[in-house]
Amino acid sequence: MRSAASFTARVLGARSMLLSSLHGYRSSWVIGDLVAALTLLAIAVPEQLATARLAGMPPITGFYAFVAGSVMFALLGSNPQMSVGADSTIAPLFAVGIAAVVSAVAPGYVWLIGILAVTVGVVVALVGLLRLGWVAEFLSAPIISGFLGGVAIIIVVHQLPDLLGLPGASGSTLHRVGVTLSGLHSINGWALGIGVGVFIIVVVAERIDRRLPGAFVGLIGSTILVAAMKLHAHGVMVLGAVAHGAPHLGLHGLSWSALGPVAPIAGVVALVIVSQTAATTRAFADQGAYEVDVNRDFLGVGAGNIVAGLVGAFPVNASPPRTAAVVSAAGRTQVAELAAAGALVLLIPAVALLEDLPLATLAAILIFIATRIVPIRDLVDIARYDRFEFGLALITLLTVALVGVEQGITVAVALAILDRTRLTARPHLHVLGRIPSTTSWAPLDGSEHAIAIPGVLVVLFSTPLWYANAGRFRTDLTAAVDHAGHSLGLVVLDAMGMTDLDYTGARTLREMLEHLDHSEVSFAMARTNKTVRAALARSGLLARIGEDHLFASVGEAVNALHP
Known part of the structure; x- marks a missing residue:
């Protein structure tokens, strides 16, 4: 009898975890959640397309990633306002890592990205289930600031060719910069003008009110402009035909030989996801004065990654900017994220209308995101506080940007631990x-x-x-x-x-x-x-x-x- 009662209690406890933000839902919350859903949708459409391109994946997979992340987190997570989906912080990490294993134009690239997403999801979910979130504490504030600065540099360098209307380059960051500089005489004025215009629209909208869909306006406006003026003839590169059918379910090319190169990349991406998820959920919980279970949030984000990989998409992460948009639009529960995900599913057939979307628009949106990622104020504060810790941030930034993400984080963590050991080994009696x-x-x-x-x-x-x-x-x-x-x-x-x-x-x-x-x-x-x-x-x-x-x-x- 006791075992049956215990089993029943566990089942009821598991049920109470599902869609926890909808428990006790009030009708007075509906309008706020729906307004937040529209705001989130307007932000997510251009952002997910741009992040998919940053990840080297088909554009439509950005929508699949957003839907998978939103639905699974709403189902399992504890934070009622957090948005989960494709994220520009981690996209260049795994894109650069997987591209070092297989070319981004090869079929195996998409397969490895799917395997990576599932692997990352399993790791993050296990962190939540085993309550191992403390591992993220090895990334100190200076290391995180340097890491974000390095990621911002990677994003800008990768997007400059599209912004300038130049052919894309591959290889290291320095090689990409060199190729871009050597092609400055071939800048496409139309592409640059469109990119700068979209960037200005996004910046102005952000300054006026974060809820204004500047990126969405720029996306629609630039697409109409290119189609109406037939700017293809002037060399403006566009998104082109976008596959918008059902996702391909399952994992392809799964083997031990495929997991070998994926595992270290998955470890780094998972560590970043755990850090960003913990920081995001705690920050907005404190702001909103509600309780969250960080380990449940890890489970929700991990499940989102697993589903994203199984539908042919790529790793997802908690998004501070999108979460802030939900909060500012008076969203109270995960109804906002579920409604936005549902609307995005309905919009998938209309993605074909974006074939004239200029790549310069997506580049401008991503460069704007990069400017928001780089923590300039934090770096200045760290420099004022302690030169050694600023050195850690700078080493992380340069190593991530110029050598690689895994190497940057590994070197910075090792130096930070060595410094702590040095201080502990020289205490004062x-x-x-x-x-x-x-x-x-x-x-x-x-x-x-x-x-x-x-x-x-x-x-x-x-x-x-x-x-x-x-x-x-x-x-x-x-x-x-x-x-x-x-x-x-x-x-x-x-x-x-x-x-x-x-x-x-x-x-x-x-x-x-x-x-x-x-x-x-x-x-x-x-x-x-x-x-x-x-x-x-x-x-x-x-x-x-x-x-x-x-x-x-x-x-x-x-x-x-x-x-």
């Missing part, structure tokens, strides 16, 4: 003094009121004692003992910040005890936690020090052992 008329103790070099007690040395080591800093601990403590002179009778180690003690640290502490015993100086520890006590017991130091020399506070130790 604080000598404490008592503040008169209180039971408090404070560093002598940080408080004007702290007074040293004659014959007593109290030190604070506010970090784990481990192999990287054990030598520094021995050196500093020995120097403090020597400085105290022959009158020293008691040393108290305040272990408040010592959260761990490894073998090397324990051996170093034993050496210091032997040194103090030789000088006939007593030793005690204050504020040790369970982990350190267990380490002391395993190493035999607990018996050496004595349980009666472990105290709850520095004051208790001094009062008990100093006459």
